[in-house]
């Protein structure tokens with residue numbers, strides 16, 4: 001759950017910002033002024049702080065820097081307060097949020113702060129992903145550390161949140177820290193906290209992420225980027241189950257389940273001497289690898305539909321489905337940026353689309369001229385046969401359809417998908433995003449029109465009308481009703 005701190009009165013427009021964030025699953029902290037805000041940051045931390053421009057934002061940002069408190073600060077005010085906003089940003093505020101607040105902007109800011117509000121859980125339809133979730137369900141209730149690997153944007157953090165939400169610690173806090181986002185000294189005090197006077201600027205004691213996650217789960221994202229000195233300190237926390245705040249003091253007991261994520265091959269990093277072997281073995285008790293999107297093509301359309309609905313609602317736009325050609329374009333893309341790229345594509349498409357459906361003109365895919373050899377092989381093996389080839393620019397594929405009748409394109413897509421699924425109606429309907437009944441009706445029409453329809457697995461292909469041939473000698477006429 002994202003932790004949002006609001007500094008300023010909740011009675012005005014900041015109150016509506018708070019309501020938007022709470023409605024999206026954020027946990028709210030509140031302080032009337034900057035000094036109280038600093039206190040709350042020391043005690044509980046936050047993923048994002050929204051600070052009313054009428055307060056001394058610059059003072060807060062400087063005090064946080066002096067105490068090495070890493071939390072993005074966003075100054076909030078009316079558009080007319082331009083000068084004050086510029087001063088706040090010059091002093092180190094991350095951004096400016098104009099009031100009255102825009103719901104979508106707040107959510108985007110929470111996401112940019114790495115604190116996307118919790119969703120219902122990962123969307124998974126492809127066997128590669130459902131098998132992974134089944135394994136995650138087996139290990140969620142254990143206490144062992146889990147190492148989540150996968151390319152950037154595949155959903156490592158989503159899976160980490162899901163593991164926490166389905167664990168025995170679900171009622172405890174979920175705290176995430178991106179180890180690549182902070183310089184070493186800042187990361188150290190973020191992780192372990194500090195005592196008053198630990199360094200110049202440490203005017204008060206502050207809890208680190210391990211303490212904040214006590215009784216819950218701590219996700220160390222991008223752990224492969226962590227400096228070896230800090231790796232050694234993490235190892236000590238795991239072994240001793242206690243943290244030493246910077247600046248001495250007695251060790252503090254912590255009860256934390258550790259999840260770690262990385263896009264790197266940690267075993268290779270160990271071999272290269274860049275990652276401690278002992279820490280690797282501690283973290284890698286259970287390993288979950290999230291496949292890239294190109295290796296789970298059946299997830300593309302369910303994810304796209306989910307994002308289309310989500311962003312339509314978030315933007316107050318009508319809920320629209322994806323047109324057939326738009327679906328085909330999505331299925332044909334290689335998705336080098338994985339689910340994050342798909343999410344951004346659909347978000348943009350929802351905003352650009354005109355008419356009653358989201359058409360291919362709104363789905364702007366980033367063409368990539370060349371795929372790496374590994375990607376090309378993976379895509380060819382995994383993508384539905386509807387793709388005309390992974391290296392073809394999507395715009396060209398759509399252009400190639402111009403001049404053809406919608407009905408024909410739809411028919412080809414359905415028959416090709418069915419043949420790719422070896423005749424499996426359920427799987428083809430899933431990939432196409434239509435009901436099995438609609439699929440069957442369409443197949444019936446194609447057969448009536450004399451087209452060859454791939455038979456269902458385990459069934460013989462019925463001849464098309466007009467192609468009735470007597471059974472060969474010794475061959476039985478099929479008596480079972482043939483699935484259409």
Ligand SMILES: Nc1ncnc2c1ncn2[C@@H]1O[C@H](COP(=O)(O)OP(=O)(O)OP(=O)(O)O)[C@@H](O)[C@H]1O
Pocket residue numbers: 116119121122123124150151152153154155156157158159221263339340343
């Ligand atoms: N299975 C899924 N269901 C719903 N949304 C998903 C799923 N997987 C990823 N997303 C969405 O895609 C985006 C990227 O996911 P996430 O941040 O978990 O990826 P990541 O692998 O941790 O990325 P990075 O390595 O860059 O940190 C997020 O907005 C997330 O909500």
